[in-house]
Amino acid sequence: MSGSGEISGGAPRPALEPALKIVIVGHVDHGKSTLIGRLLHDTGSLPPGKVEELEAVSARRGMAIEWSFVLDAFQAERDQAVTIDTTQIWFRTARRDYVIIDVPGHREFLQNMVSGAASADAAIMVVDAAEGVRETSRRHAYLLHLLGIRQVATVINKMDLVDFDERRFAEVARDITQYLEEIGITPTATIPVSARAGDNVAKRSERMAWYQGPRVIDALDGFHRLTVAADQPLRFPVQDVYNFDARRILAGRVESGVLRVGDRLLFSPSNKVARVRSIEAWNVDPLPIEAHAGESIGVTLDEQLFIERGEIASHEDHPPQLTTVFRATLFWLARAPLEVGKTYKLKLATREGTVTVQSIERIIDTDTLAGRPGDRVERNAVAEVVLRSRGVLALDEHRSIARCGRCVLVDGYDTVAGGVVSMEGYPDQRQTLQIKATNVSSVEHGVAVGSRAERNGHRGGVLWFTGLSGAGKSTLAMEVEQRLFKKGYHVYVLDGDNVRRGLNVNLGFSPDDRAENIRRVGEMAALFADAGFICVTAFISPYQADRDRARRSAGGAFHEIHIEADLETCERRDPKGLYKRARAGEIEEFTGISAPYEPPASPELAVDTANHSIEDCVARIMNYIEGTFSLASAAKRGAARAEEAESAPANGR
Amino acid sequence: MERLAELEAKSIYILREAYNRIEPLTMLWSLGKDSNVMVWLARKAFFGRVPFPVLHVDTGNKFAEMYAFRERYAKVWGLDLLVVDCPPIEEIDDSLPPAARAAARKTAGLKTAIERHRWSGIIAGIRRDEQATRAKERVFSPRDPAGHWNFRDQPPEFWDQYKTDFQPGAHLRIHPLLHWSELDIWRYIEREGIPVVPLYFARDGKRYRSLGDRDITSPIDSNAASLEEIIAELEATNTSERAGRAMDHEREDVFERLRADGYM
Known part of the structure; x- marks a missing residue:
């Protein structure tokens, strides 16, 4: 030899x-x-x-x-x-x-x-x-x-x-x-x-x-080796896709669980599904039929899906969470401090994306373990922050599947932080992002949207009021409804009272249930708008992702109205005594106290009820609605434009 | 997981990260046992083919057996082989001790090649257990535009999230074997049946444990003439693998100086 x-x-x-x-x-x-x-x-x-x-x-x-x-x-x-x-x-x-x-x-x-x-x-x-x-x-x-x-x-x-x-x-x-x-x-x-x-x-x-x-x-x-429990759900982040020969191979490492030939894999966040045809390997005979956590493998699928690096494959019954926002406990390494509003590159498993620091929840003193508020995190400090992602991310909580629940942040060329993920207080958006009924085709309505608007004298639309509890959403919505009705508008208010008693009677107040509540309201409001109505909704709707989803449902007819009032004012008003109970710990996950409120980044309209009277606020909203939805005012605008065009000098045609 | 399987899986992961994130990329092939294992791992990672060029920085001072090995396995393994020459010793920093100065020719040859080919990633088969400054390396280790290693300010490496962003003109050294030991290498060669240069096997009571330039590498006393015997020998020894490399023993900080300047 x-x-x-x-x-x-x-x-x-x-x-x-x-x-x-x-x-x-x-x-x-x-x-x-x-x-x-x-x-x-x-x-x-x-x-x-x-x-x-x-x-x-x-x-x-x-x-x-x-x-x-x-x-x-x-x-x-x-x-x-x-x-x-x-x-x-x-x-x-x-x-x-x-x-x-x-x-x-x-x-x-x-x-x-x-x-x-x-x-x-x-x-x-x-x-x-x-x-x-x-x-x-x-x-x-x-x-x-x-x-x-x-x-x-x-x-x-x-x-x-x-x-x-x-x-x-x-x-x-x-x-x-x-x-x-x-x-x-x-x-x-x-x-x-x-x-x-x-x-x-x-x-x-x-x-x-x-x-x-x-x-x-x-x-x-006496120490034991850290091993990934074999009974954990499968996670197979796609590292690369190779087309070296006739095979299209998805390469990656099994981070937890077991992957077998014949398994149906769900890819997140794209939500595509295919079956494993083979596990490919070089210099191995016969080819493996299963792969365990820790193994770097390649698989081929029974369908030619368009899958990219960064997708996480799982089994359908235990998928990772989908979200555009999450909490991270970060260890901050950069000389420049971390600040709210700053944007960084995120690396999580094989996925890269862009995240913005939405809030710094607390800075942890590792000496005393005490947490304190702050608006910047200095070098070598540990802090809990909320990060918002541009795109939908697939991830797990660190405490359930560590390898898909940890991340680093990159600023320029440098790794500036590492941290672990928690979803406390935030819903899994999978329910709201997934389309279950796929064999539905749309039926053409005999009545065109424009005909409805013509008969009503105004177009339909969704006025989505969002704000803290006690900010005045319901008060304003009811007042606006009354005034619009008197002016001949077709208008209806959706709020907790009429929705939670019937349509959403099966939903509670957990982050997931709240997200579903808002999803249903968004869909229903979109139907009202399609029917020609002005639909005003009055829900706290604390998550931007949920509101964005409602906006997509309503197409161009969605108008986000931020009913603004600071927490102190709302807590002082406390019309239903809810803040008191939340402070006493009787209500869990109460927005503003023990659950986050994400103010809209760019609402169509914002009214400030803390510093303006109800009358002022109603007038602003009425102005906005009439200017936006009334066909009469649209006609006026159109006439004005036409006049301008006529009086403009001829362009030599 | 079994040890060799775990080492292999991690190296494959690193190679695939490098191939996905960094372009253009090359792999150093010194013809030694470690870089043969590395080429083998690349074939595993990419299902039989090495999808980037393989670079031999040739001092012209290697053993005949090594050149024969290069010609043969570049063909057998289907490698896209590039050979670059090194400048003569006279052009090298004369403040270095003689053996280190000879070794520095390789750094100079590599630098010229990097300038010509503009590689952003150089995959090198160094291991932490070989030498104390290599023990402090990162898996993805940046070199500045002058090719220097700033060992005083190395990037953090969280879990398997490696540094893949770097300034224009700089490059990354990628070290897929950093976590392997010398024994791991031989056990893996045995398990996989990977060819190596025959100089590693004892003849007349001597064998090479590490292969460098002919004039600055010495064989050790050994009767280990087969893989089994080499593995048994290493399981029993405490002597450093690079004991036969003259450049490591000339002056306390010489290896640090070489590496700071871009040596592997």
Whole structure:
């Protein structure tokens, strides 16, 4: 076999477990790199001559042996004795192989910390026994939590500096454990260690006979590998489409669940469906008939669908959510702050899109875990924000399917944030975006839209009032209805009272039900408009996506009217006592209090009821309606235009 | 997942990201074991064909066995092979120690080729376990328009979201084998039956563990004459793979200097 260059596969070997990836985190100078150097040395993982080399390099800088130099490879790192960038090193215990990820503890290099930690299965948090828990200890712990790492062991290092004192150990251990538990992490072990001297790393410490718990290598061996649960729903984001030969192959990686030949796949957000004809592979015989989470594969379909990178394939019964708005808990890395109204490139699974920051819900102090309001997020801060997307996105919540529920933001050429997705307070828009009845063809009406308008003297349309509860939508709608009716208009108001009692009696107040409520109102209002009516709707309708949908249903006849009043005013008016109950916690997901209201970006008309009288507001709306819908005023406008055209100089024709 | 399957799936994912996001693209083929694995993975990723040119930066100082291997497998694997020459040693920074100076010829040759072909992406088969500054690399690693690596300010890499946006004139190095170890490479070669240059197998008590230029690479003492024996040897050793590469041992920071300047 040797010498020829030709090799055939040898006898099959037993399956190897992937190396377990461990990230070592903690405050700068608490001894992360030293602990790793020591681990490597004590488990016999350093190459021969390495100790001598370290001694020489250390002596050159006037130090006794500096274990961290094993990892701190950059000249600057050694000269300043500080880790700048994350690194990885391979190492082995009797139990298994490890990749140890060292990350910088210095605040300035937090983005390098995140790069290292993002791929870890488990973490060791190093805390200096003398200094105790510091800001970065907590920040790192919080980032582990954010990145989804839940297995953490704590090392209380430098016990030699506190004379191996059991009481001091207990104090520091209590502090860090308390913090970890507050963010939902229960440490698997808390170990008193002197990394420099090797106590409780691989050898049991004789100087801390009071401690009988696991050593560092025991804690490592006790960790489990992070695996994607096989029973999770299928997610197969399309990475690319290849037409190298007669086959049209959709390439991608199965991120969760199982994909089988013959499965019907639903592609989101395009909502196209096709069956898997084959799973393609090169140098594999026979071709696979199923693929599991983690595998990079290619599939062909039984139909030639137009599918692009960014679509997520799933089974039809457990699809991802569709939305144009979502919440993200972001870790912000850029020097320029994140601000409301700014636009960034979003990357989520293989999808790229454009998102605008709609609101900053709260900025999280990783030290105290307190949340505070703010209108800008500075570098290295964590914040919960609401992002609005230009197009419809397919995604999952991070807590259900992590790999399709996390994203990064890009500004210019730079990755500026990473974060995890939540849909709390926002409905899945799949119901409203999906067309279920496909075999319906439209019947031509015998009466033309124009004939109806001619007989009525006005065109039909939808006047969509949106605003907070208590802003005055119903009051204005009723008043406008009355005045229009008196003037001979065909007009009708749809509001909660007449719709929720009958048509929508089966809907509650969850985000999904509210979205469906508004969808039905939008469709019905469009029918009224088609019938020649002026249909006024009075619903909070807090989501822009729902209102946009209603606008599409009504075609060009939709007019969005923002009934504006600030929350304070509305809460003071509180005509139905709802705000009081919401504040008391009796009503959940109340718009403005515990659920978002998205003001319209460009309404056809906005009236401000906080600063203007009802009479003024009604007059403005009446003006708008008469100017827009009345055929008499349209005729006047037309006549005026014609006059202008006639009086214009001849153009030489 | 089994270890080799997981490594392979991740590399394929990286290669497909590079091919989808970056254009024009090339892959460095040094003829060593790692870059053969890399070419193999590209064939897996793209169903049998490598859809971009494969580049050999030739110092003219390689072993005869390596040139023979190149001619043969470029044909067998259907590669679109480009060979570029390197400038003579006299044109290279003379403040570098001798072996590093020889190695820097490769950087210079690559730079000229990048200028000519305007590649936005260079796929290179480096691994984190080879060398300490490589351990600090990113999967998608930007090089500025002068070809320099700014290791003091590397981009964040969240999960599998890589840096794919960069300023005009700059390029990205893509490292699909970064997460593999030397042992992983040999186990995968064994599993897949990937051809390698015969110099890796012991003859008369010596074999090459790493292949570079003839004059700056030394063989190690070994009797490992088959894949099984190489794997067994590596499972038992702690000695660094690049122990036989003279350039790594001349001065403490020499590799960092080479890489900052654009070496692989």
